Amino acid sequence: xxxxxxxxxxxxxxxxxxxxxxxxxxxxxxxxxxxxxxxxxxxxxxxxxxxxxxxxxxxxxxxxxxxxxxxxxxxxxxxxxxxxxxxxxxxxxxxxxxxxxxxxxxxxxxxxxxxxxxxxxxxxxxxxxxxxxxxxxxxxxxxxxxxxxxxxxxxxxxxxxxxxxxxxxxxxxxxxxxxxxxxxxxxxxxxxxxxxxxxxxxxxxxxxxxxxxxxxxxxxxxxxxxxxxxxxxxxxxxxxxxxxxxxxxxxxxxxxxxxxxxxxxxxxxxxxxxxxxxxxxxxxxxxxxxxxxxxxxxxxxxxxxxxxxxxxxxxxxxxxxxxxxxxxxxxxxxxxxxxxxxxxxxxxxxxxxxxxxxxxxxxxxxxxxxxxxxxxxxxxxxxxxxxxxxxxxxxxxxxxxxxxxxxxxxxxxxxxxxxxxxxxxxxxxxxxxxxxxxxxxxxxxxxxxxxxxxxxxxxxxxxxxxxxxxxxxxxxxxxxxxxxxxxxxxxxxxxxxxxxxxxxxxxxxxxxxxxxxxxxxxxxxxxxxxxxxxxxxxxxxxxxxxxxxxxxxxxxxxxxxxxxxxxxxxxxxxxxxxxxxxxxxxxxxxxxxxxxxxxxxxxxxxxxxxxxxxxxxxxxxxxxxxxxxxx
Amino acid sequence: xxxxxxxxxxxxxxxxxxxxxxxxxxxxxxxxxxxxxxxxxxxxxxxxxxxxxxxxxxxxxxxxxxxxxxxxxxxxxxxxxxxxxxxxxxxxxxxxxxxxxxxxxxxxxxxxxxxxxxxxxxxxxxxxxxxxxxxxxxxxxxxxxxxxxxxxxxx
Numbered sequence: 001x002x003x004x005x006x007x008x009x010x011x012x013x014x015x016x017x018x019x020x021x022x023x024x025x026x027x028x029x030x031x032x033x034x035x036x037x038x039x040x041x042x043x044x045x046x047x048x049x050x051x052x053x054x055x056x057x058x059x060x061x062x063x064x065x066x067x068x069x070x071x072x073x074x075x076x077x078x079x080x081x082x083x084x085x086x087x088x089x090x091x092x093x094x095x096x097x098x099x100x101x102x103x104x105x106x107x108x109x110x111x112x113x114x115x116x117x118x119x120x121x122x123x124x125x126x127x128x129x130x131x132x133x134x135x136x137x138x139x140x141x142x143x144x145x146x147x148x149x150x151x152x153x154x155x156x157x158x159x160x161x162x163x164x165x166x167x168x169x170x171x172x173x174x175x176x177x178x179x180x181x182x183x184x185x186x187x188x189x190x191x192x193x194x195x196x197x198x199x200x201x202x203x204x205x206x207x208x209x210x211x212x213x214x215x216x217x218x219x220x221x222x223x224x225x226x227x228x229x230x231x232x233x234x235x236x237x238x239x240x241x242x243x244x245x246x247x248x249x250x251x252x253x254x255x256x257x258x259x260x261x262x263x264x265x266x267x268x269x270x271x272x273x274x275x276x277x278x279x280x281x282x283x284x285x286x287x288x289x290x291x292x293x294x295x296x297x298x299x300x301x302x303x304x305x306x307x308x309x310x311x312x313x314x315x316x317x318x319x320x321x322x323x324x325x326x327x328x329x330x331x332x333x334x335x336x337x338x339x340x341x342x343x344x345x346x347x348x349x350x351x352x353x354x355x356x357x358x359x360x361x362x363x364x365x366x367x368x369x370x371x372x373x374x375x376x377x378x379x380x381x382x383x384x385x386x387x388x389x390x391x392x393x394x395x396x397x398x399x400x401x402x403x404x405x406x407x408x409x410x411x412x413x414x415x416x417x418x419x420x421x422x423x424x425x426x427x428x429x430x431x432x433x434x435x436x437x438x439x440x441x442x443x444x445x446x447x448x449x450x451x452x453x454x455x456x457x458x459x460x461x462x463x464x465x466x467x468x469x470x471x472x473x474x475x476x477x478x479x480x481x482x483x484x485x486x487x488x489x490x491x492x493x494x495x496x497x498x499x500x501x502x503x504x505x506x507x508x509x510x511x512x513x514x515x516x517x518x519x520x521x522x523x524x525x526x527x528x529x530x531x532x533x534x535x536x537x538x539x540x541x542x543x544x545x546x547x548x549x550x551x552x553x554x555x556x557x558x559x560x561x562x563x564x565x566x567x568x569x570x571x572x573x574x575x576x577x578x579x580x581x582x583x584x585x586x587x588x589x590x591x592x593x594x595x596x597x598x599x600x601x602x603x604x605x606x607x608x609x610x611x612x613x614x615x616x617x618x619x620x621x622x623x624x625x626x627x628x629x630x631x
Numbered sequence: 632x633x634x635x636x637x638x639x640x641x642x643x644x645x646x647x648x649x650x651x652x653x654x655x656x657x658x659x660x661x662x663x664x665x666x667x668x669x670x671x672x673x674x675x676x677x678x679x680x681x682x683x684x685x686x687x688x689x690x691x692x693x694x695x696x697x698x699x700x701x702x703x704x705x706x707x708x709x710x711x712x713x714x715x716x717x718x719x720x721x722x723x724x725x726x727x728x729x730x731x732x733x734x735x736x737x738x739x740x741x742x743x744x745x746x747x748x749x750x751x752x753x754x755x756x757x758x759x760x761x762x763x764x765x766x767x768x769x770x771x772x773x774x775x776x777x778x779x780x781x782x783x784x785x786x
Contacts, residue, residue: 099741102703106693108693178677204677205677207675215709216707258654260661271744282708506746545726
């Protein structure tokens with residue numbers, strides 16, 4: 001009780017003590033409390049049921065989606081936004097000449113476009129591009145400004161994310177664009193009216209490698225070119241496109257940083273080392289250009305081959321295209337002119353073919369060097385009469401005389417002595433009528449009519465013997481004559497690829513022997529015979545200090561109305577030094593104007609080429625070599 | 632009881648924290664890698680500053696290829712001929728060349744950009760690994776092969 005009282009006298013302003021626990025049961029409103037508890041429990045239960053229901057519905061929906069027909073579509077949509085497909089192209093392999101000088105490499109170019117959403121001023125973008133690319137060969141037309149503006153405007157309307165505006169932009173042009181962009185970015189932020197603030201925001205670029213030919217036109221007919229799509233066209237670029245280009249790899253690149261993967265190490269394209277010698281190629285092209293200027297010929301070919309291996313040291317033809325400007329192809333190669341005449345254009349070779357006719361007859365034993373033939377100026381074969389080039393009769397001749405004077409009548413007789421069967425068998429053995437297999441694209445097989453063909457007549461035996469009525473390519477002639485020139489009778493396959501560099505190793509194929517159409521003795525005998533005939537005629541082909549063998553050729557050109565006497569194919573084939581052959585040179589001038597004769601227009605070209613060739617190839621004169629061997 | 636629950640919660644929180652830390656760093660590194668990939672194969676803004684010192688190998692290879700071509704252009708036949716003219720040099724004729732015998736002289740060799748392939752040495756006495764592997768090795772190999780197969784199948 002006292003405690004109770006004491007508790008009652010707590011002064012005002014003090015904190016009231018907590019009431020002691022009373023043993024007396026407190027009066028509670030149990031009915032209300034129960035009602036409240038039941039109310040709260042009901043709400044919680046309802047909430048719980050709702051959450052449970054929602055959870056179950058989510059699970060049901062997940063399960064339903066997993067087994068719904070739209071599942072695949074949803075999955076593909078998801079994948080579409082979670083990853084992107086990239087195709088990675090390895091760098092294209094380089095091409096070198098035989099001494100390692102770069103003939104075809106790569107250079108940086110840029111693709112320029114806009115991220116449409118970031119573009120602030122389309123007019124500025126169009127203006128800058130049209131001004132900077134004013135000298136670019138693809139964008140130098142006046143409508144380019146309007147096109148750029150229109151493309152951006154349409155993209156903005158359609159909601160396109162990115163559009164390309166220019167390609168193959170050079171580093172210099174890109175630098176200019178970057179300067180423009182910086183200048184615009186530094187402009188004061190003032191009111192520019194309706195034109196809006198000038199800005200190149202949104203303009204983006206992407207670097208990539210493009211084929212580049214540092215020598216421009218030099219060797220262009222051998223190399224070919226790479227088009228916009230990155231595909232090799234003509235020449236080595238087309239023939240070895242798969243090797244040079246390497247294998248592109250397609251990779252799905254995820255946008256999820258947790259799943260980012262390494263970009264695959266691309267296997268670069270193989271490098272090629274050619275048999276071509278840049279200096280000899282340049283010399284051959286220069287000599288050919290001079291020959292065309294001097295003779296007025298429509299076109300021409302100079303081939304330089306190592307007859308011991310079949311390696312092509314130079315292939316000079318006309319016309320030539322600068323492969324860095326391959327878009328000029330149609331204007332350079334008009335009237336179905338082949339990209340490389342040496343392998344793609346067949347023609348009637350004329351008297352240079354007599355070398356092969358004589359080789360066949362000597363090898364077969366149908367004639368010997370001492371066989372005599374009395375030239376009466378004409379001969380009948382297959383119902384036609386064959387005459388000599390001068391319509392004259394040269395009287396008694398041995399085989400050296402027949403070749404030295406290039407007597408059609410004599411060679412027709414030689415072929416008839418040999419017989420059609422053996423003659424055409426030899427021609428097939430020499431590789432005529434089919435491609436040589438040279439590793440350049442677009443080789444033509446020529447045409448060799450054989451006995452039994454519907455369009456073969458007996459007269460063909462006579463005309464074919466001196467190189468008329470037969471269609472051959474210069475490379476076929478070079479391959480066939482290599483069997484004579486190397487002194488072994490082995491016909492070497494012409495080729496331009498010396499080595500292939502791949503996976504860190506250099507692979508050098510062995511030169512291929514295409515066959516041995518004639519014996520070693522025949523090759524020696526014929527070479528000696530031709531060398532003597534040049535010396536006997538004091539030919540323009542003779543090179544001081546060096547003994548060479550060779551033969552001229554003048555072929556009439558077939559027209560729809562018959563053979564033209566005013567238009568000819570003038571040619572010369574020669575090789576040397578006779579004792580140790582190092583080169584085989586073939587010259588062909590098409591329709592020369594200054595003179596129709598090969599001996600007049602083609603022979604001096606051979607001599608000029610050889611005079612420079614012996615210096616470039618470090619070939620000492622015969623006398624020097626003889627002195628060294630004596631020493 | 633409460634202590635045990637708290638201990639479990641604390642452990643779970645630590646594990647979650649470590650997990651978050653590791654995944655956050657992985658994401659950051661993943662983004663860096665993606666940015667580098669974009670730098671090599673993606674688009675660049677004209678005013679962007681890319682001088683961060685890290686240059687991808689592919690970009691370096693592109694620059695090397697470009698410089699190699701520039702060098703080839705500077706030493707091309709035409710350019711060299713112009714330099715010859717500027718120096719008043721003339722090509723020599725065959726008549727003016729003096730030859731001498733140099734014992735041991737090796738003729739000029741064609742270019743070699745790489746070594747020739749090494750010959751493959753086949754040891755006829757070597758035993759095929761399949762004949763030496765244990766059952767356990769065989770099972771492990773099969774599992775690895777299967778795993779590799781499924782990895783390749785994935786896009």
